[in-house]
């Protein structure tokens with residue numbers, strides 16, 4: 001198997017092999033820790049996307065008609081190969097995304113969990129049967145694949161987010177065109193080639209690279225039946241509306257601004273550890289990162305100093321050197337995130353730790369920004385309101401529980417939230433009162449396990465279906481209900497009345 005992250009150019013993967021497409025447009029792919037382009041990626045035209053969709057459509061009759069046993073066996077092989085070669089995939093993630101190797105291994109592990117969940121497909125695809133619903137009549141329902149599905153993924157989880165969707169889509173008998181982020185495209189090709197090695201027929205899983213042009217082609221293509229999207233809120237909204245207007249089933253997961261409430265009775269050491277882990281892991285480029293700590297006034301000074309003292313031990317640098325935190329994805333993104341430190345000062349907040357001053361263990365050209373802590377952030381400031389998506393942790397001081405819940409619920413986002421407390425009653429009230437899709441109680445990053453579905457509320461998810469878990473199988477299947485009577489000599493005859501159950 002080839003390692004796409006060592007090639008000069010990343011091709012598309014269509015019909016079971018690399019494909020150059022017809023476009024001569026390419027984009028550079030950087031190693032963010034080195035700050036230089038390592039290779040380029042092809043950028044598909046709408047016609048190129050059409051070729052990938054045609055390959056998926058051609059593979060659909062055979063794959064959707066394959067036995068449950070065949071699809072199950074493929075998933076077993078795929079799981080075994082992925083598990084055996086997970087380190088290879090982790091190193092690709094570090095080379096193109098920049099996240100440190102341990103974090104990349106964690107990403108692959110969470111993706112593997114979804115593959116393992118998808119192995120429950122024989123059970124989850126079972127229909128229902130009502131015998132003798134009316135005299136001599138049986139009613140049963142079955143789940144069928146929706147058809148060709150498009151998956152569009154963001155830069156921050158180049159392996160895990162595709163793995164949230166395609167194993168389940170394929171298990172359910174669909175065929176797939178995956179459009180990963182153009183910023184770190186190699187992991188998708190690696191996964192597609194691994195799937196081929198595991199016995200997946202050509203055309204069942206295709207990868208096209210590109211930007212808006214490729215995405216628009218998927219959203220509007222008449223042969224694409226469903227779209228799973230993960231990315232920022234404005235694009236998720238656009239994808240939901242555009243694909244919906246073209247008659248597709250859509251789930252579009254958007255951005256986030258996740259709060260962590262610390263009540264006075266909490267274990268402050270546990271809370272400080274959690275804030276640092278969830279705020280700065282993966283350089284804050286996680287949709288479930290904690291970006292706002294809501295600290296009750298009485299313990300806020302204590303908590304801020306515990307968080308700040310832990311930050312002095314963090315090493316920012318090249319993910320291959322055993323550091324805690326890697327670079328940001330691009331130079332532009334790094335500069336945009338760093339600018340929020342100036343905004344904080346202008347808005348009368350207090351920069352407690354300034355990540356621009358951090359020592360860096362890496363190439364000076366990398367897209368570096370150390371971890372930053374900003375206290376007394378007003379909720380009117382862009383530092384609070386915007387999804388910064390970088391290693392910047394804000395502290396907003398609150399009088400108590402009620403004010404914290406008001407702030408959480410006033411946010412347009414509703415992805416994740418956490419409460420740190422030793423009061424079970426308060427935790428229970430919090431869980432019931434917040435309008436957020438995923439809630440942690442003394443757990444800072446409450447990403448549900450693969451057999452519970454993942455997704456937020458409000459501007460963090462457009463559509464009804466969350467990712468993976470039972471929602472995943474529901475999204476990638478359509479139900480048919482069959483009402484059946486086998487004529488028996490003692491029944492029958494003509495009756496023009498409306499059917500009644502007796």
Ligand code: NAD
Pocket residue numbers: 152153154155156157161179180181182210211212215216230231232233235236253254255256286287387389415456460
């Ligand atoms: P993005 O929205 O810029 O890009 C996501 C995908 O959309 C990419 O494949 C990209 O090529 C494509 N795209 C970009 N601009 C487009 C346009 N104008 N029209 C059509 N397609 C377009 O997001 P990103 O920067 O790659 O990823 C970070 C964002 O993703 C953050 O907002 C983060 O919160 C979010 N995210 C959310 C979740 C979740 O589960 N809710 C998970 C991971 C990331």
